[in-house]
Amino acid sequence: MKIGPVKEVFKNLFKKPMTVMFPQEVVEIPERNRGEHHLDIDECISCGACARICPNRAIMMVEVPPELKEKYPKTYPQVDLGKCCFCALCEDVCPKGAITLTTYFFLATFEKDTTIKEPIIIE
Numbered sequence: 098m099k100i101g102p103v104k105e106v107f108k109n110l111f112k113k114p115m116t117v118m119f120p121q122e123v124v125e126i127p128e129r130n131r132g133e134h135h136l137d138i139d140e141c142i143s144c145g146a147c148a149r150i151c152p153n154r155a156i157m158m159v160e161v162p163p164e165l166k167e168k169y170p171k172t173y174p175q176v177d178l179g180k181c182c183f184c185a186l187c188e189d190v191c192p193k194g195a196i197t198l199t200t201y202f203f204l205a206t207f208e209k210d211t212t213i214k215e216p217i218i219i220e
């Protein structure tokens with residue numbers, strides 16, 4: 098009889114598990130984790146640099162809804178998270194720090210349309 102596997106079982110029996118009881122327990126997300134984007138539209142100057150540098154063409158410059166056009170008359174980045182590879186080049190290139198990647202990563206969805214992040218979400 099091989100002793101190796103039995104020894105291994107006993108060695109691991111008293112170790113702290115590597116997994117957590119998700120969703121009751123969540124692991125701490127590193128500060129630099131690249132998750133969902135955040136756009137500070139008031140800082141955005143509509144230069145389009147984020148859209149141009151995006152390797153996956155995940156950013157389109159779009160107009161905001163008509164009721165907000167007076168305040169935001171230009172075009173602003175709309176991110177399709179379904180196309181994004183979270184490289185953060187858009188964040189790196191933004192001259193105003195207007196687009197940033199947050200640590201939020203609960204992005205799985207069954208609805209394809211919900212992957213598109215409009216520049217302004219109307220509540």
Ligand code: SF4
Pocket residue numbers: 147150151152153154155156176180181182183184185186187188
């Ligand atoms: S993180 Fe990368 S792939 Fe995603 S939108 Fe920004 S530039 Fe494009």
Ligand code: SF4
Pocket residue numbers: 140141142143144145146147148173174190191192193194195196
């Ligand atoms: S988010 Fe930044 S890079 Fe993108 S259009 Fe606005 S200012 Fe330019």
